[in-house]
Amino acid sequence: MSNYEDYPAVAIIVLNWNDSKNTIACIESLQRIIYPKFKIYIIDNNSEDSSIENIRKIFPYIEIYNSGSNLGWAGGNNYGIKLAKLHGYNYFYLINPDIRVEPKTLSALVEAIDAEDVAAVGSVVISYSNPDWLEFAGSQLTSESGFSRQTSMKKSEFVFDGPDIDVPELKGCSFLITEKGFDKIGYFDERYFLNYDETDWCFRARSNNMRCVFSKKSICFHIGAQTFGGVSSPLYRYFIARNRIFFARKNLDKKSLIFAWRCMAWEIKSVLLGRSIEKRGLKVKGALLLSLFLSLRDAIFNRHGNCPPLVRKINKV
Structure with a gap:
């Protein structure tokens, strides 16, 4: 794209x-990206702290928009997309607050989405705390389970040059979606609330003969699971275990x-018998077990x- 008008x-x-600190x-x-035409929408999921005041300062x-309640990842992003559509936008870059982008991150996504059958394009996700580790370097379907599996690897093992790749799922912390994708596929399923919502959307895209593409040229850094308190927290394990079944x-x-x-059973067993959990103390073990049993209950009753x-x-805890 050479002219300003050519950029969506x-x-x-x-x-x-x-x-607010991460946001x-x-x-x-x-503000350091080189893409020429964008507007930032801050969607606040009815924070209980002074987030809005801190950001406005x-x-x-x-502009900051309060969604009115905690709608989760799916609901909050749906709210933001609908708002942006009312303002005339038809390209939507969804980014979590614990992501840090490079200057060309968005430009590479827009370049890769310029095809009629592409619903979404995702970024390479590098660990912020360990820049030699790629948290997300694509994904692939596993024949044994039917699920998709995200690929992680050392940075030195990854080839950043080369064509974009069709993948079964993208990592929702940094990806671009078009209005034509939403028109055909629909919005995120808010029943997930957190986790598996973007995976569900990508699978629905594939079932509607649209592609999800992984751009090797779009790079971002991820701090990771800030709103959960880490990937080993009771909150994170609750949503992962329940939503996997859903x-x-x-x-x-x-x-x-x-x-x-079986994954649900394995998670419970690993908390009961796993040595790493034992080292963290009985209080943490009890919190994780209670969280998983609540997840099991809600999965059984389809809540x-x-x-x-x-x-x-x-x-x-």
Whole structure:
């Protein structure tokens, strides 16, 4: 693209919930991108702290929209996309507040999405704390389970040059979607609330004969699971275990659903018998077990949406 008019205008949607520190740092990194036409939308999921005031103090010219309640990742991004569509945008870059972009991150995504059958394009995701490790270097389907599996590897093992790759799923912390994708596929399923929502959307895209593409040239850095308190926290384990089963029920076959239930059993067993959990103390072990049993209960009764309040309470452990 050589002329300014040739660049599509992109709505950058940053979802905040009680995490103004990361959101502010994310915005600072976005202001260094070289893409010429974009607008930043801050969608606040009804934070319980002083997030909105903190962000406005640093960026008084950026509009912040309060969704009115904690809608989760899926609901919050749906809210932001609908708002941006009303303002005339048809390209939507979804980015989590714990992401830091490079100057060419968005340009590479827009370049890769310029095909009629491409629904979404995702970035290479590098660990912020360990820049030699790629958290997301693509994904592939596994015949044994029917699920897709994200690829992680050392940075030295990855070839950044080369064509974009079709993948079964993208990592939702940094990816670009077009209005034509939403028109054909629909919005994110808000029943997930957190986790597996973007995977569900990518699988639905494939079932509608649209592609999800992984761009090797779009690079970002991920701090990781900030709103959860880490990937080993009770809150994170609750959503992963419950939503894995919901995802299999909705998108996969009986064999895959059995695999999802076996994963639930394995998670409970690993907390009961795993040595790494023992080192963290009985209090943490008890919190994780309670969270997983609540996840098991809700999966059995097919309950969705936000987690029970007790899960958030024990997550503070």
